[in-house]
Amino acid sequence: MERREALRLLATGTALQLAPRNFLAALREARKLLDTKAAPRTLNAQQFVTVKTIAELILPRTDTPGATDVGVTEFIDLMLTEWYDDRDRSRFLHGLADVDARTQALFGENFAEASTAQQSEILIALGGRMAGNAGRMRDPREDSDSLPDANFYRMLRRLTLTAYYTSEAGATQELHFEIIPDSHDQCAALLTTKGSPEIE
Amino acid sequence: MNETTSYDAIVVGSGMTGGWAAKELTEKGLKTLVLEAGRPIVPEQDYVEHVPPWEKKFRGLGDRRRQLEDQPIQSTCYACDEWSSKFFISDKEHPYTTAPGKPFRWIRGRQVGGRSIMWGRQSYRWSDLDFEANLRDGIAIDWPIRYADIAPWYDYVEDFVGISGEALGLPQLPDSKFLPPMEMNCAEKTVRGALAKHFSGERVLTIGRVAILTQQHRGRAACHYCGPCERGCITRSYFSSVNATLPAAEKTGRMTLRPYSVVHSVMFDAHTRRASGVRIIDAQTRSTLEFRAKVVFLCASALESVRILFNSSTPEFSTGLANSSGELGHNLMDHVKAGGADGIIPGNDDRIVLGRRPNGIYVPRFRNVKTRQPEFLRGYGFQGEGYREGWERGVAQTGFGPGFKKSISQPGPWRFTFYGFGECLSNHNNFVELDKQTVDAWGIPSLKIHCSWSDNELALRKDMSIAAAEMLAAAGAHDIQPFADEEPPGFSIHEMGTARMGRDAKTSVLNSYNQAHDVKNLFITDGGAMVSSSCVNPSLTYMALTARACDYAVQQLKKGEL
Numbered sequence: 028m029e030r031r032e033a034l035r036l037l038a039t040g041t042a043l044q045l046a047p048r049n050f051l052a053a054l055r056e057a058r059k060l061l062d063t064k065a066a067p068r069t070l071n072a073q074q075f076v077t078v079k080t081i082a083e084l085i086l087p088r089t090d091t092p093g094a095t096d097v098g099v100t101e102f103i104d105l106m107l108t109e110w111y112d113d114r115d116r117s118r119f120l121h122g123l124a125d126v127d128a129r130t131q132a133l134f135g136e137n138f139a140e141a142s143t144a145q146q147s148e149i150l151i152a153l154g155g156r157m158a159g160n161a162g163r164m165r166d167p168r169e170d171s172d173s174l175p176d177a178n179f180y181r182m183l184r185r186l187t188l189t190a191y192y193t194s195e196a197g198a199t200q201e202l203h204f205e206i207i208p209d210s211h212d213q214c215a216a217l218l219t220t221k222g223s224p225e226i227e
Numbered sequence: 228m229n230e231t232t233s234y235d236a237i238v239v240g241s242g243m244t245g246g247w248a249a250k251e252l253t254e255k256g257l258k259t260l261v262l263e264a265g266r267p268i269v270p271e272q273d274y275v276e277h278v279p280p281w282e283k284k285f286r287g288l289g290d291r292r293r294q295l296e297d298q299p300i301q302s303t304c305y306a307c308d309e310w311s312s313k314f315f316i317s318d319k320e321h322p323y324t325t326a327p328g329k330p331f332r333w334i335r336g337r338q339v340g341g342r343s344i345m346w347g348r349q350s351y352r353w354s355d356l357d358f359e360a361n362l363r364d365g366i367a368i369d370w371p372i373r374y375a376d377i378a379p380w381y382d383y384v385e386d387f388v389g390i391s392g393e394a395l396g397l398p399q400l401p402d403s404k405f406l407p408p409m410e411m412n413c414a415e416k417t418v419r420g421a422l423a424k425h426f427s428g429e430r431v432l433t434i435g436r437v438a439i440l441t442q443q444h445r446g447r448a449a450c451h452y453c454g455p456c457e458r459g460c461i462t463r464s465y466f467s468s469v470n471a472t473l474p475a476a477e478k479t480g481r482m483t484l485r486p487y488s489v490v491h492s493v494m495f496d497a498h499t500r501r502a503s504g505v506r507i508i509d510a511q512t513r514s515t516l517e518f519r520a521k522v523v524f525l526c527a528s529a530l531e532s533v534r535i536l537f538n539s540s541t542p543e544f545s546t547g548l549a550n551s552s553g554e555l556g557h558n559l560m561d562h563v564k565a566g567g568a569d570g571i572i573p574g575n576d577d578r579i580v581l582g583r584r585p586n587g588i589y590v591p592r593f594r595n596v597k598t599r600q601p602e603f604l605r606g607y608g609f610q611g612e613g614y615r616e617g618w619e620r621g622v623a624q625t626g627f628g629p630g631f632k633k634s635i636s637q638p639g640p641w642r643f644t645f646y647g648f649g650e651c652l653s654n655h656n657n658f659v660e661l662d663k664q665t666v667d668a669w670g671i672p673s674l675k676i677h678c679s680w681s682d683n684e685l686a687l688r689k690d691m692s693i694a695a696a697e698m699l700a701a702a703g704a705h706d707i708q709p710f711a712d713e714e715p716p717g718f719s720i721h722e723m724g725t726a727r728m729g730r731d732a733k734t735s736v737l738n739s740y741n742q743a744h745d746v747k748n749l750f751i752t753d754g755g756a757m758v759s760s761s762c763v764n765p766s767l768t769y770m771a772l773t774a775r776a777c778d779y780a781v782q783q784l785k786k787g788e789l
Binding site: 086089102105106110111150157158184185189192194198202206208209212214215216 | 277279280284285286287288290291292410411415416452453454576577578579580581583584614617619621622623625628629631632633636638
């Protein structure tokens with residue numbers, strides 16, 4: 028059972044439709060999964076906290092949930108474990124190591140331990156390098172198909188934004204996404220209405 | 228209990244045309260067996276258009292490793308995503324080969340409904356500009372029919388399907404019987420106005436003509452703008468065989484729909500010179516079964532129907548049943564695309580789109596309509612759309628923090644994209660043959676495809692990028708990016724022409740009623756029948772030809788001519 032399935036099982040009472048013995052077993056398994064919160068499978072503890080720190084810097088908690096709240100780092104670990112090939116995973120992990128190396132060289136700390144101002148300086152530098160070698164994009168939506176990215180920071184940003192805006196909180200609270208739109212209007216006023224955007 | 232093995236009619240395939248054949252034949256009183264190679268579809272269980280991305284493991288990015296392993300070809304199609312990939316075949320189970328240096332993307336769906344579940348829904352009538360094209364240009368052979376022959380059948384199928392769109396009165400793109408059109412957005416209206424101003428009526432922008440209901444129609448509900456039609460539609464608002472024609476056939480009580488029935492071949496009786504039925508392999512039990520009927524309709528798609536006939540060779544028809552002309556499998560066409568342009572349309576910053584309209588805009592063909600284009604024959608139409616950039620633009624930006632988060636959740640600038648679909652010339656050297664070394668999961672020999680674009684198609688693609696950029700410039704767009712990408716044939720998923728109609732049995736496989744010249748009770752009404760490709764999406768024409776062929780077949784059957 029997946030964690031998400033487990034959550035749904037507990038939340039919706041789907042398990043109630045199962046036979047009593049299966050119901051108890053399913054419930055136990057679901058609880059166990061949620062309690063343990065599946066340990067990362069690719070990122071080690073230091074890598075995990077580095078990714079988490081960067082993701083939260085990019086999309087922090089404000090009046091809406093932030094990257095950490097919606098499990099961005101867990102999603103990135105899943106992608107590194109089950110989606111990317113060895114080369115891309117290794118590119119990502121090298122990029123991550125480079126973040127710590129840069130921070131060490133400049134500030135004598137690993138990224139996660141540096142001050143917010145120092146972390147921001149590093150992100151600005153990473154952004155500068157990303158913009159420097161970015162080819163022009165044709166269609167930003169088409170580009171979402173052209174994974175994986177050559178640049179580590181771009182890869183991290185894509186994963187962070189994707190995980191965030193396709194999460195329930197990101198999609199519904201930030202983008203006002205509705206699975207079945209309340210209404211449709213091709214030329215609605217922006218200020219008085221909320222959108223119903225494409226999220227994938 | 229023994230399964231009934233004898234019917235009035237057998238229809239092979241349950242997709243776009245198979246569904247129509249099933250509906251028409253059963254409504255005209257024929258006990259009809261519909262054979263579908265794939266599994267059954269239960270909309271309430273199988274449709275997934277309302278499953279949000281946060282319930283998908285990879286959030287819509289797809290199970291990349293599984294797809295690389297099992298669907299490396301299918302997953303190149305935009306619609307074969309983490310939700311809909313189950314509606315596409317396994318490339319491992321359904322291999323095919325191509326000639327060296329001639330890639331071809333063969334995108335298939337095997338389930339009840341076939342590709343009508345994930346089709347693009349764009350629906351346009353052909354015109355005499357299309358039906359007379361081969362005769363006028365001296366290409367291949369002439370169509371045995373004209374617009375007047377098919378126009379009543381367009382009326383007939385449109386009345387059932389429900390096509391929304393705007394009437395324009397253009398000779399090159401006849402109007403359908405329309406339901407009210409979907410609305411254009413602000414950017415689209417801007418570009419429409421600019422075309423009207425700068426191209427003096429030659430180039431016109433209209434909303435896509437689409438088999439999606441804008442009002443309740445024949446018991447099916449209006450579209451609710453949730454967006455991803457290719458994942459199914461529980462309100463049955465877009466047309467598919469599952470949503471419309473198969474239920475109509477079912478209602479007659481005369482249809483037997485048999486899923487998991489992989490048709491191996493058509494059986495031919497050399498004495499009566501008729502098809503006696505079909506031989507299938509049951510996909511679940513792997514046993515071989517035979518079914519008999521008075522008339523056989525092949526509606527399995529241009530390539531699959533031909534493959535069945537290749538596998539049905541007899542001593543007399545050693546190169547494939549009904550192939551005395553030698554044209555079976557030849558003249559394969561698809562629409563050339565991957566040419567166009569996009570840009571940013573300034574203005575309308577205070578306007579936004581609500582809902583996800585599952586349709587774009589259309590610019591009807593304007594090349595070689597009133598004036599002659601020296602560089603190429605025929606022409607193309609543009610599909611496209613205006614849209615506001617979404618959060619994806621934030622990937623390439625360098626910002627971060629609360630300000631970035633706030634800005635990126637707001638809509639970005641209006642973009643506009645045009646992408647062309649161009650006519651492909653009929654060419655005898657674009658063909659398929661049986662590849663006996665390559666068999667599918669049921670041991671049935673597959674196809675080797677030999678197909679490449681000619682200079683004419685490449686010239687069309689190049690012109691698409693120029694004309695699209697011109698239109699964007701006229702609309703005041705900036706950051707205009709023309710594109711003309713390499714893309715192999717097959718990817719418009721409009722493959723056609725492999726069993727063409729014609730007046731002469733020496734140069735064509737079918738007569739003007741989709742009836743095989745060589746085997747009177749055998750009909751092919753999928754894309755195989757097409758003599759030229761036009762530049763407009765073909766499904767509506769396949770539907771009209773199928774309904775027309777069914778009407779003819781039943782008349783002939785009653786007269787004892789089949």
